[in-house]
Amino acid sequence: MTGRSHEADAWWESAIIYEIALVSFQDADGDGKGDLAGLMSRIDYLKWLGVDAIWLTPIYKSPFRDLGYDISDYCSIDPAFGSLDDFDRLLDALHAEGIRLILDLVPNHTADDHAWFVESSSSPNSAKADWYIWADAAETGGPPNNWLSRFGGSGWEWCEARRQYYYHSFLVEQPDLNWRNPQLRAAIADVMRFWLDRGVDGFRVDASAVLIKDALLRDNPPNPQAEGKPPPQRQTPVFTDDRPETMTCIEFIREVVDDYPERLLCGEVQGKTDRIGHFYGNDRPRLHLPLNFALLDAHWDALSLQAAIDAYYNALPDDAWPVWLIGGHDKQRIASKIGEAQMRVLAMLLMTLHGTPFLYMGDEIGRKRVPIPPDRVCDPFEKLVPGYGLCRDPERAPMRWDSSANGGFSTDDPWLPLERDGALNVAAQCRDEHSILALFRALMALRREHACLRQGGYEPLRSQNEVLAYGRTDGRNGILVALNIAAEPRKWHWQGHGRLLMSTHLDRPPAPQPDATTLLRGNEGVIIAIETR
Template identity: 70%
Template sequence: MGLDRGDGWWRRAVIYELAVVSFQDSDGDGKGDLAGLLQRTDYLTWLGVDAVWLTPIYPSPMGDFGYDIADFRAVDPTFGTLADFDRVLHALHDAGIRLILDFVPNHTSSEHPWFVESSLSRTGDKADWYLWADGAANGGPPNNWLSRFGGTAWEWSEARGQFYCHTFLTQQPDLNWRNPRLQEALADVMRFWLDRGVDGFRVDASAVLIKDDLLRDNPPNPDAGKETPPPQRFTPVFTDDRPETMGCIEMLREVLDEYDGRVLCGEVQGKTDRIGHFYGSDKPRLHLPLNFALLDSQWDALSLQATIDAYFNALPKGAWPDWVIGGHDKQRVASRIGPAQARVLAMLLLTVRGTPFLYMGDELGKQRSPLPRESVQDPFEKLVPGFGLGRDPERTPMRWDGSEGGGFTAGKPWLPMQDHRSCNVEQQQRDERSLLQLYRQLIELRRKHPCLVDGDYQPRRARNDVLCYRRCQGQTRMSVGLNIANEPRQWPCGGGIRLISTHLDRAVEQVEGPILLRANEGIVVIEAL
C-alpha cells in the first residue's frame, strides 16, 4: 500500500492503541512480543486502522506496565530486540500503517543508569538530573506532595542523604526538567527513535513534567470525602499543570518538527476547558492533546450533546480535535454503557469531527475481565485497594479465537483470560453484523467520504433521547442520528440515502424523514439537496 508522508496525516487517521504484552505471544511464554505483533499486522490492515500506538517496549523491571524505563534506547528482551522492532516498523509502513511510540519523559526506573549515578553524590555529573531535596526540620519528607500510588511522593536515599520525588511508584524517580543537559538527553532519545522511522510519540504524563520550585504544600481537596482515594486528598496545585510545563512540551515539539510528517500526542489532565492550553499559540505544543471527554460523560443524549459542545468550544482556533474511547489505564467503556450502546459509540467516534483513538479490544466490545485477587499485578490495586483503581481488567490479553489460550498464547497468559470466550476476533469476523464488522465498515465509510473527516461539524438539537449532528463539506451534507434509548425513537431527519445502520441489517437505500430509529440504533444519511 505504501506510506503517505504528507503533513497532517493524523487528521485523517484512525489510531489504534495496543499493549504488545497482551496482543500476541509468539514463543509460548504467556507474554505478547514484537514477533507476535508482526504475525497480526494482517488483522490491523483488515480492520483498516491508519496508525498504531504501542505502550512501552523498553527495558524495564515492569513495576508499572513498562512505564518504569531502565533504558530509553533499547527493547526489553520480553518483547524481542531492536531488530524485531525494525521488522515490525517496516512491515507496518509497507502496509500503510504508521507507528507511534509511548515516550515517558517525567521519570525513569530507579534502575536507570542516570538515576544510579545521580544517587551516588550531590556533586556528580548527573547530580541534579532528578528532583532531590533535603528533609523537613523534623527529618520527614520535604512537603505534603502525594504519589499517585498512595503515600508520600518522597523517598529517602541513604547514599545521597536526601529525598527524591516520585509522582508515581517509589521505583519511578521524577526527572528534573529544569536541567538543560537532561532536556538535551531526552531530545536525543526522541531523535534515536525518529531516525529509525517512528511516526511520532504519545507523551506520558505530559502535564506533570515540572513541579513547583519552592516545593510549596498542596492545599486540602475541598471535595474529598470517604469515597475519595487517599492520593487525591490534596489538590495538586503545585505538582500538576504548572505553567513551566508548557515550555517542556514546546521543546519536545521543536525536536519532533526537525522531522517531516510526525505527530505529538499527549496525556493531559484537568477539565475540558483546560485542554486548549496544550495546543499552544505562539509556539506549537501537542498536535493532539488526548481527549477522554466521552469516557467521562454521562451516557444520555443531553449530556453527550453538552460534552461534545463544551469540548469544541474549548479548542483554540485552528486546533484539531480528537476523541479517545479507551486505553491501558481507562476502564472499558463497554462495561459502563453496555453492548448495545457500544455500537452507538462506535458510530459516534468515527463520524464526529476529530481523530478517533481506540484501544485494542474496543472493536470487539471487550468488557472488564474480573480477576482473582491472587492474579492482581497492577500497583494501583495493590497499593490503593478498595477504590476500583486497578487496571488489570483492561490489560488482559486479546482473544483471537475461542480456544483456552484465545489464540494469544500456547502457554499460560500473563494475566488470566476470564472474559467470555465468544468475544474474539475469529467469531466476529465470521458474523456479518458483529461490532467488529461495524468498526471495519465505519472506518471504510470514513475513508470513502472525506466529509466525515474534513467536513464542518454542525450540531442539531438533541431531543427525545436522540443525539444528532451534521457533517458538511461543499455540497455534501451527511447527517448522523444516534438513539441513546433502549426503545424506538423518531428522528426528524429530512431524508436522503441511508449509508449504514449500527445494526448492519439494512441496505443502502433512499429514506424519507422523519426516520424511526430502532432501540439503540444509529444511522448515517447523505441528505438530499
C-alpha cells in the first residue's frame, strides 16, 4: 500500500490538472494562433469538464522558435497572446471558478535576444558576463568538448564579440544559463516572485534535471545503445544531464515557492523510475510533484502495466505524493499507440490510481496524432534531425472543438493543420452520452465523490489473463478497479460484495454485484464499491 503525504491538505493531492498549449487551444483574434482571450472564452468548458487546475506552456515574450520555450522576457506576455492586463483578467476569472493556474518556468536557457544574453555576449567584462555558460576554444580552435545539442550538432556556438563559445542544450538560439552564478539565481527568483505576487498557483519547471553541467567540461562517453537513435542520443550525457549539483538548483527554486502558501512546484525530470525519489528531496524539499510518464512508456499489456505501477510506487519516498501523466506537448499521443477502445481503459486507470492525474488538452476526446505535411512542419527537432519519427507537431496541432474546417479553433487557417476527419471533436462528443469525453467527465465526478479515490491508498491485486486489477481504500470505504486490456471478454474473480459504480462503456447502470465474478467485455473497465457487512 502506498504511503501518505506529509502535506495531507495540499490542494494538488485532490486536483485534476490539465495541460494547455495556449497557441493551440482557442484563437479569439482570428490570426490562426490561440491566445489568452481564447482561453478565457473556454473557461466554461474547463469547469464543465471538471479540471481543478491548468498548466500553461510558456506565454512569455518569445520569437517562438520552440513553442515559446525560447524566452526573450520572463516578465511580459507575448503580444501574440495578449497583455499582462489580459493575463490578470484571465487569472481572476479562473480563480472565480475555482480553477488554479500553473505557469511553465524555463530556468535552463533563454532566447538569444534576451537582454541578459545580449549583455553577456557583448564582452567578457560585462556585468552579466558569467550569467551564461562560456568557454574558450579547444587547442584546435574548435568547440571546448564533445557535448551535443538535443537538436543536433555541437552544443557549442562561437561568439565573435567575446572570442568564446557558449553552450546550448537545445537550439543554437537558446543559450544555457549559468546556475553556478548567484546573481543569475537571484534574477530567476525575482522572475518567480513577479508571477507569484500576481497570484499564480505554482510552476512546472522545464528541463529541471539539466540545470547544472560539469564544471570541468569533461567529454560525454559514447552511448553503447546508440544504434538507430538520432545523433543527439549517440552519447551518454553523464556530464550534461542529471548532475548531483542540479538538486541544489531545484532546492533553491522550492525555497522561493515556499515563501508563498499553497503554491505547487512540479517539474520535468529525467532518468529511470528508481531516480524519481531524488527529485522529491529528503531533508531539503525539492519538487512537490516530479512528473511521471510511466503509463506512457510502459508496454500496453496487463503484466507490464502492473509492473510499471508497482516499480513507481516502490521508488517513492514514504512521504511523497504520486503523480501520473498520460500526455504532453513533447509526448506522442498515447491514443495512437493503444487505440480508441483502450484509451477509455486508460481514462479509468488515470482517474482511479493513487496520485494526482495530469492530462493534456485533447486527451479527453481520445485524440490521436495529427498528420502534418512536410511543408507545414514547425518543430525544430524535425527540421534539424529529420527521419526518426519524433516530430512533436502532431501533438501540438490546435484543439478541435467542432467538425468545421478550422475545427472551431479559429476563423483563419490554423498555425498547424487539423486532421481531415472531424469526428473526434468536443461538440460531437458533448452530444454523445457514451463518448470518451462523457467518460472522462463522469470519472472526474466520481473521483470528487469518493474520498478513497482521491486520498485512499493503493492495494495491488494479482493481474491475470490481461485483467489489470487493484483496490483503493481509506480505511472506511473500499473500491475495486478491473481493467480488461484485451479485446476479448475476460472473467474477473474477486472477493466480497459490492456495487457496480461505472463501466468504461457507460452503459451499465449502478447495480449490486451479487457474486464475486464479473464478466468484462473486451476493452472494458469497471469500478466496484465494496460493501461492508
